[in-house]
């Protein structure tokens with residue numbers, strides 16, 4: 001069959017994420033050469049798949065996630081989400097991709113302190129123009145699933161670390177994104193809470209077919225993912 005020139009091949013479009021030849025350097029100290037944090041990184045992620053990213057501190061894991069989410073641009077290489085190259089998108093389109101197709105979880109929860117749990121979780125839906133009442137209903141449902149049904153109107157400051165992180169997980173998943181990007185999401189929790197949060201996360205993500213890019217130091221969490229890659233000296237290797 002003839003294909004239109006320039007259209008991605010179907011195999012490219014089947015990938016949720018496809019990265020080829022990504023490089024990123026940061027300027028070193030004065031007069032130093034730039035430091036290459038990512039060199040020729042290539043990877044693929046299918047819809048609904050979970051991928052753990054490990055590597056020592058300073059290896060470039062956060063940088064990789066920032067570049068993949070379009071917060072920073074690579075020096076070289078290409079990133080395609082659902083077949084569409086990030087470089088071909090303008091700021092508005094990248095914002096839209098982030099707001100509608102991604103969820104984010106960070107080591108420290110990044111919740112809005114002035115807002116209750118239910119308002120924090122409603123936010124991604126409100127940004128996607130879901131009416132207030134149904135946004136709140138969906139937020140309530142997912143918070144209840146995460147065991148926070150009696151914490152809906154609490155502000156982050158009165159919640160425990162584990163509870164806050166469950167609110168962050170709810171906020172990352174409530175709009176059923178294509179992919180959650182999580183940067184050491186359980187880093188400030190004890191092991192048991194971390195694994196509980198992660199187990200709930202996996203359960204909900206599986207229901208909505210959400211993929212996961214998980215930066216973690218916890219080998220147990222990494223083992224719970226479909227795939228594991230290690231970032232070392234700017235290179236990504238799969239094990």
Ligand SMILES: Nc1ncnc2c1ncn2[C@@H]1O[C@H](COP(=O)(O)OP(=O)(O)O)[C@@H](O)[C@H]1O
Nearest residue numbers: 026027037055056057058059060061062063064
């Ligand atoms: N904006 C930046 N400017 C200069 N150097 C940076 C910047 N962001 C990160 N780095 C450097 O890049 C390296 C990788 O950082 P990072 O991606 O945060 O590593 P990781 O998340 O694996 O701990 C570190 O040496 C860090 O100091």
Ligand SMILES: [Mg+2]
Nearest residue numbers: 061062063183
């Ligand atoms: Mg980091």
